[in-house]
Amino acid sequence: MxxxxxxxxxxxxxxxxxxxxSLVHLISHQQPTNNPPYTIGCSVEVKLxxxxxxxxxxxxFFIEMWDVGGSTSHRNSRSIFYHSVHGILLVHDLSNRKSHQNLRKWLAEVINKGHTKDFNGGDYDPELFAGIQIPIMVDFFIYRGDYDPELFAGIQIPxxxxxxKADQAQNLRDKSPSARSSVAxxxxxxEFNLDCHQVKHISPGSTNAVKLTKFFDKVIERRYHSREGGNQGHITPTMERKRFFKTSHID
Known part of the structure; x- marks a missing residue:
């Protein structure tokens, strides 16, 4: 079956x-893990x-959650995990604001399949502009420090x-539970926030569980039920090239 x-x-x-x-284990098994292992490379959990x-x-459906190790020393080998991705979970530590800011870089890395282009360093290939360039544009603007949030608007992956670590954030008064993530x-x-040691934070019927269910449904719809045809809600290569050259200058 x-x-x-x-x-x-x-x-x-x-x-x-x-x-x-800890998050992936809680979602998959409906119970916390007390001693989560350090992820080297990637580990995969499956949920029905x-x-x-x-x-x-x-x-x-089977939901495969690919838990990718976050160590910077493994960045060059992570690209193998970013192929045929149907959804992205961006995870940050509520008590560490830097981890939230870095979500933009993580999103660019996933969409670029781990490959970045140094436009100012001579690694520019004009043939890249033949296709949809949202991934390259995102990474390019982050690289230059000229980040434009509108570039994320065309991303089609849910x-x-x-x-x-909502418990630690409360203690540090670092983030209000009602605050809206700028990246989101x-x-x-x-988005939702939680303490991965609290099963109730993701128990069936809870607000977080409902949001997660809707996200999984959206990923499935995007993978199996999206319809071809028309450009409504889709950025064409020509549109993206115009937006790129309108908003940037390459010396």
Missing amino acids: AANIDKVKIVVVGDSGVGKT HDYKAGTPGEKT IMVVGC EECGAD
């Missing part, structure tokens, strides 16, 4: 130590998800932003 179940791939990325492994549960269109706004993504 398992062989007949379709699957989607979600990469889980963020700085080292933000709580990715009922798409459109309780409706005539209900169907079971994204969820998750803040972990830029990506048009939903």
Whole structure:
């Protein structure tokens, strides 16, 4: 029976130590892990998800969550995990603001499949402009420090932003539970915050669980039920090239 179940791939990325492994374990097993291992490379957890549960269109899918190690020393080898991605979980530590700021770089890395282009360093290839250039534009503006949040508006992959270690953030008064993540706004993504040691924070029927269910459904819809045709909501190569040369200058 398992062989007949379709699957989607979600990469889980963020700085080292933000709580990715604890989050994935909690989502997959509905119980916390007390001693999460240090992730070298990538580990994969699989969860059964009922798409459109309780409706005539209900169907079971495998949700593969690829927990990618966040160490900077492994950056050059992470590209192998970024192919055929259907959804992205951006994870940060609520008590560490830098980890939230770095989510932009993580998003650029995933969309670029781990490859960055140094336009000012002579690694520019004009043939890259023949296709959709959103990934390159995102990384380019981050590189120059000339970041434009509108570049995230055209990303088609469903994204969820998750803040972990809510207990520590409360103690440090670092982030209000009601505060809206700037990265989530830029990506048009939903988000939630939690303490990965508290099962109730993601228990069935909870606000966080509902948001996660909707995210999984969106990933599945994007993978299996999106329709071809028309450019509504889609940025064409010509549109992207015009926007790039309008907003930047390459010496």
